[in-house]
Amino acid sequence: IARAHSANSDFAGALQNYAEALQREPTTADREDARARIHIEMADAYRQSGMLEQALQSYREALGALANSPGARDRRRNQEAYYQRGLIFSCRNSPTQGCSRLDIPRDVELARANLAEAGGMEGARQAPANYELSLLEERACGLAYRCTRAVASYEAADRAVRSARSDDPLRDQYRRQACQVRIRFGTTNEQGQAYCTAEEGRGD
Secondary structure, three states, rough: OOOHHHOOOOOOHHHHHHHHHHOOOOOHHHHHHHHHHHHHHHHHHHHHHHOOHHHHHHHHHHHHHHOOOOOOOHHHHHHHHHHHHHHHHHOOOOOOOOOOOOOOOHHHHHHHHHHHHOOOOOOOHHHHHHHHHHHHHHHHOOOOOOOOHHHHHHHEEEEEEHHOOOOOOOOHHHHHHHHHHHHHHHOOOOOHHHHHHHHHOOOO
């Protein structure tokens, strides 16, 4: 029922149903994974309705439940929670206002930590998490040409390219970032030239 409410953008109804589901769900260790799933779906509803602080709290509850779950059976949920928290902290996931490449993140350190966690796990969010981390490090430099975070930015972009599936529709976007961040910071090496040459070959 809660998912149906969310699908119809009735987030108030969805959140009420998720809250009721949590009350019914046992708090025993063998049900922590189920509670984590509810927390993540609840956080998604908060996020889509613009209630970002509540979304952050629900994602944190999900991570806590997964930490207590025997074997943390669903790694995908763990990665998803870190990824979405990283996006919110980096100010790139608000449904009411987007963030440009020069916007100041909500919290650089927390955004960096959460995206790095998601980007370090194998799974569907590994490539996009590293891409977002690259953008975050670039934005953290502001307008500076020389910046201590430049290396972190292009290394994260490299990881995004390497971890992306061959059929990932965003793979070219990751390659562009790997090229462009090197151009911006004046960093040239064989790998960077390969990314930029590939982009030229595509005529982008």
